[in-house]
Amino acid sequence: MSGSRITGTMFDQGSPLVNQADGQAGTGEILVVLYLRGGMDGLNFIPPIDGDNRGFYEGFRPNLKIPASGSNAALSLALPNSPNSSSEFGIHPRATALHEIYQNGNLAIVQAVGNAGSRSHFDAQAYMELGTPFVKTTKTGWLTRTLDTQPDLPPDVLMPVLAAGSSAPTSLFGEGSTLNMSNGSSIGFSNANWNYRDDIRKAVRDLYSDGFSFVKDAGLQALNAADIIETFASSSYTPANGVEYPNTGLARDMRTIASMIKLDLGLRVATVDYGGWDTHDTQDYAPNNGNYSNKIGTLSDALAAFYKDLDGSEANALSKRTTVLVMSEFGRRVRENADRGTDHGTGNVFLVMGGSVKGGVHGTFPGLRNDQLFSQTDLAPTTDYRTILSEVIIRRMANPNIGNIFPGFEEYAPLNLVEGIDLTPQYGPGQPAAPIVSEVLALGGDSLTVVWNQVDFAEGYRVEMRNDPEGDWEIVQILGRPTQTTYEATDLAQGGYYEFRVHAFNDAGNSEYSNTSAAYNRSALENWRYSHYGIIENADVAADDMVNNDANITNLLAFALNLDPLGSSFPKTDFETPGLPESFQKDNTGKYRFLKPAGRENIDYKVEMCTDLVHWFPLPIQSIGQVGIYEKMEASAPAGFHPCFFRLVVDRNDI
Template sequence: MDTPSISRRHFLKGCTAAAAVAAAGPQLFFSSVHAAANGHDTLVVLFLRGGLDGLNLVVPVSGEDRAHYEAARPTLAIPVSGTYGALPLTLASGAATGFGLHPSAVGLRDLWDGGQLAIVHACGLRESVTRSHFDAQLTIELGVMGRQGIGTGWLARAMNTQPGVSGAEPMPALAVNSRQPASFGGSTHALTMASPGDFQLNSGAWNWQKTRADSPAGLVGVNETLARLWGGPTGLEGDGARAERALSTIARQSFGAPPAGWPTSTIARQLWTVAQSIRAGLGLRYAALDLGGWDTHDGQGSAGSGYHYFQNKVAELSQALAAFHNELALTGHAGRVTTVVQSEFGRRVRENAARGTDHGYGNPVLVLGGAVNGRRFYGQWPGLSPETLSPTYGDVPVTTDYRQVIGEILVRRMGHTDVAAVFPGYAASALGIVRSVSASAAGPVAVSVGATRADDVSARMPREYNSVFARVVRALRRLFGARPID
């Protein structure tokens, strides 16, 4: 049997590919770089992982529901008035809605008053009742009920089937995270990075990493050498070229520190990265972020002086979203960016013995942006009477499927004509949450959704997704099993 041999050049290619994988992970392979204009909408999806207690974010403040709420939450109920009372939510006419926001959600209240925030009542997984974080999160991110083996996420399908998106844009999709979310699974064009400052190859000797002003004459750094190594036809070389282009795209952008007064939380800094990416004209259509820490089984806290865990989490969320949307408004992008904030499920109506709340079901979904028909509630509020909660074992029922909310945004803002290509087998009409790009009328419109098999959608996904690391591993095996370098 012949022993394979390799050249010095191919050995260096393989080693550089391995270094790229080790230094920055698989996200490097999921982007390609070309120029693109920014005359398009962007959908930002913020996932609150752990199960947000929606009843203590959007609080009943009047009527029978208030009485049921107080009875179920003797220590956790948010007061109606006072220094730490709920922030009233009124319609544009000034009429009361019967709800208020947690007192630490001042930024969200201001967005509501400015018509930039809409809230969808009792939203979630209407066809699947599960209290498992993992099952609920995966089902939502895949966008297909009962098909967790589909292998593609709804954001990947949205990008891959959106009219006018070729995938040749510099950065059509971005996950500001340390890992690629399941919603982008199946996409070879979604770039994942925790922060722009960390998105670089900086291992090895500092002097050799890249050419600097004080470098010796004639020195060519490792980073500058990368682009020369990926001219071949093999899959490994193609992956390396895609990795190098992703690195150079981020390196060319003027990502800077947030301005003075910007919140200092991690999620606020990540939203600043999204805002800068939108402004940079990279063709960004879809962005995904996570904010964890919402699994409040014990010591949840309410609102008041001293330490209240949930109060701090709501403040973190509210401040970050307000800063993000204020920045978009200042730079003229607010009208073309829509943000959806959702969690995998809500919490039980009744607090537990540990002064926390257990896994529930229905929950509010927030929709923010300049194109939102805001300062309104959407969906159907089922109420908190025991008769209403009994069929769902003490939880708020789900009356609006989350796909109905996102499907409307895809059609009216993102230009999709076939929502079934994103959410196979799902059909619904729009709620009127957002205005259409092509019309100023804000009334509800019918969204025609045909039935498409999940298998058909999966078949249209790029095949490179599942083979990147397999090719790298095979290449390294060939390298270390070869003859001495010729």
């Protein structure tokens, strides 16, 4: 698939899931998190324009200050008839588009936000995005835990999470259903003019259709989502309300999010990054002119285009159920430095935008007098950033599980930023999230090993097993250590079919069950022997030179029988010459040939192929002639699979 990393959900047009997605209207709340990486200077974004703080501000920033009057003046944040009006502060003059949204009551500005716990970019971002200040060992991000505890998230939603751009942020760490993309047309199979596209699409779907693994489920989900996006998003997207998105990277990412929201695939969380805010030098050449001011303009125009694209007068307008959070890891020091820049600080501005936002200026501004500053250098934080996030999660997402999302945070005090019901916050670790069984390993003998992920807040795990898809589950192991995430089931019947599931527990209760993952006990297949594998490349070089070379036959056979991934030895004399991994024919047809000895009906043969050395699947085999006492057999890869890997598998069926 070109231009995408899909860990979670693609399929053919005409698929029932495509038809299901077409025309369905979503109803869930949508949270968009825009992270300004680098530490955005909030004091010049929302500068004081009146009162004592204006005097201190001008003294601290003689070159970088935003004027309070004139053509480059900050735009007043006074709001007639609003309890959140502020005539003492303005917004940067390049943020005219955001100022219009503010005046309409749909932008909340929160002053002096902090508690990231560090002036290091990497540490502060990690603390904030994990949702655990001063702790970087948390296994999941705060958005992941929000989704894990979201009460109304359907289990089969096609695309719950979107990370616009090339990678997912730390806030989505541990979230397996995240879809990364920069634009809808980047998702899908290559649009190159070739004859194999449909064959590859079908072959990849067939590849993920067999078996029981978590990889299979994730692969099919990825195919399904990408097929929908390819079907609906590959055509030209037309924004609503006459909106024209600016030609900037941020605006393109916001446009992508808007288009995915309108596809009604169940999107609940989207993230986007906008970096470059580490303005240590030449922050601006003059008021309203320079790198920082240009970035403010880019930010303002992209956010305004996004909001207007989703806005409408109807009660169920998308803008009313979409909330945008704009944050940065820390602010800048109040004093400009000698290089016309600002250094790492502490308190900063947060923005909350949406049709259900209670606009205005919120929070407590601590003041800029020396004795009011944090460490006498920074704006002192007066609002914990988790307070803002918690209010949006509780009031807009209707998720009260604050103890799980922000462990250790028990100070929820809403600032009245958004509309919604204040559910009672659930503090302390609640039920842990459901584990994910990633694989069941058949390592030989009579055992299977189950592997799952470590779950935050779990005190242990219960492992259940059954050997009948319709049978009852039996607890086979209780593990009291949260870091122990494997279990080996032993003394299993040869050829037995076994299903496993896991749930986590703590004092608050049990998690939901994990996915069910199954495997056959390999002991029944212990006679299978895998050859070495070889790669087929695009080169017209035939290679039948080994057919009549007895020495090469013997050497290759010994090599094949000794490479046993199951770990058990096998006497070569039991097989005599069961079959030969012939040298690989390197041509554009992608064929694998081997020699089958005549009169050996007790030998079974398989040829398997893969493209990643992980997911092998069988190919049909046909006879193409005789070579002495051997029958020459051939297997062909589906058209378009180049390069790929083959291996020969042989088995005695009479023992």
